[in-house]
Amino acid sequence: MENTKKVVLRFAPNPNGPMTLGHSRGVIINSEYAKMYDGEVILRFDDTDTKRKPPEIWAYKQIQDEYEWLTGKTPDRIVFASDRMPIYLQHAEEDILNQNAYVCTCSAEKFKILRDSKQACPCRNLDTSENHQRWMKMNDLQSNWEEGAAVVRIKTDLDLPNPALRDWPALRIQTTEHPRVGTTYRVWPLLDYQSAIEDYLQGVTHIIRGKDLMDSTRKQTILYDLRGWKYPETMYWGRVKVHEFGGFSTSGMKADISEGKYSGWDDQRLPTIAALRRRGFSPKALRAFWIELGLNQKDISVSMTTIESHNSKVIDKITPRVSFIGQNNASLTLDLKKEWNSEILKLPKHPDDSEMGYRNWPSPKNGDIIVLEKDDIDEEIRLKEFANATVKSTKISADEFERTDRRPIVHWLLENHTMPAILSTSNGDEIVENKGLIETGKYQVGDIFQLERMGFARITEISENSEIKLVFLHE
């Protein structure tokens, strides 16, 4: 990054839904650069399309919340594009009056043909007052110009080698109601125009964006040149795919959710920040992940296991252990050959950190019911942190508390010290619910545990009959 004197960055999502994992790259890269250069980050809501990407009023709030969760701080500034409409329209009028722009009434199809052959459309050469009249007509709420009837174009060199840049559209008519400002405005700027003007007004010094917006930079640079402004330094990142999810399409997910394919934006199968958060990912892990990927223009495809590995590093040493036995279990009657000389059985909350304390189970007694995973049952097993045991049909006899041999260690439960629990795991697009038992304890929604020999999970709900609902995080 050059020119690092006073760095102003921005992250500009469309509030047509909450953040996806993809957005978190923008949040984290921008905020990390700001941290590095002691700069600021603007959170800007680019909510100027009411039709194809209708803004969701709740998403504004949620995005702010997710921004804070990801970075650990609030944005330095928040801008709503829809609040700034008068300013954009005023700039557009200036551009029309200065002949930087003109109002075009050609159809999109007709214009494309002309553009591809480097031909000027008839509207391009209209005089300024005619253009201004057309501009007024576009803005007139009573006008008979409907959506698509007219568009404001920025005048460029028609010989530009890249056809995408020739006389690019800057504003259009849009009559769909906006959730924040209703039908106050009829003419709305397109991203390339709105973003260009706003970046200048906010004093943005560096733009970090996906490389799919490279042509946007080129279009906006033309406008900046016309206005005698200096375009910010721009950097790009390449496309990211996650093996397990593919791309991150907000509109696609929105459709799937409304069809009932997913339970909501925080459905554990979705690559949204809400889902990751609900499952128990740490924002630190997400930051480490994106920082490791860095800022480059390569198109990459990463695996969730990379993020999970970062997450384990963050949470493993602070996450208490707990025993869970799934629905495929077996109950065995305990035959205790020796008495356990204590009122309680103390199990460490964390094997490597005694300061975390202990889980106190009632001391097992003769005739107690021991619950095990069926698959773990073998003739000779070790009940973890308790005793060597021998299984014969429905009886389990424990004769030695010390660990004396290498027999397999299994996790287990004392039936009289359990609570019902459901562990929800996703397997591809399928959700598998495992109805089992968890050891009795004081649980709260949001707690993250490592289920012994299974992996991490987070409590999402505790129902009235104290059934604990858990969602699986990762191994």
Next chain:
RNA sequence: GCUGGUAUAGUGUAGUGGUCCAUCAUGACGGGUUCUCGAUCCGUCGACCCGGGUUCAAAUCCCGGUAUCAGCACCA
């Protein structure tokens, strides 16, 4: 089709002309430790897209090819 971007181990990443028989992480495999299939420690495996050129010297610069991604929307 036109325009532009990218190309280092399975996956990511460092490396901007010599110090690179190429860094680190993750992964896989093997082993130590541990009363978890967790954590931790040690070891092993594995890469500069292809072809030309410039240069005493190229992963690094240039050209061509190939692959791949993107833009060519009155979306963001």
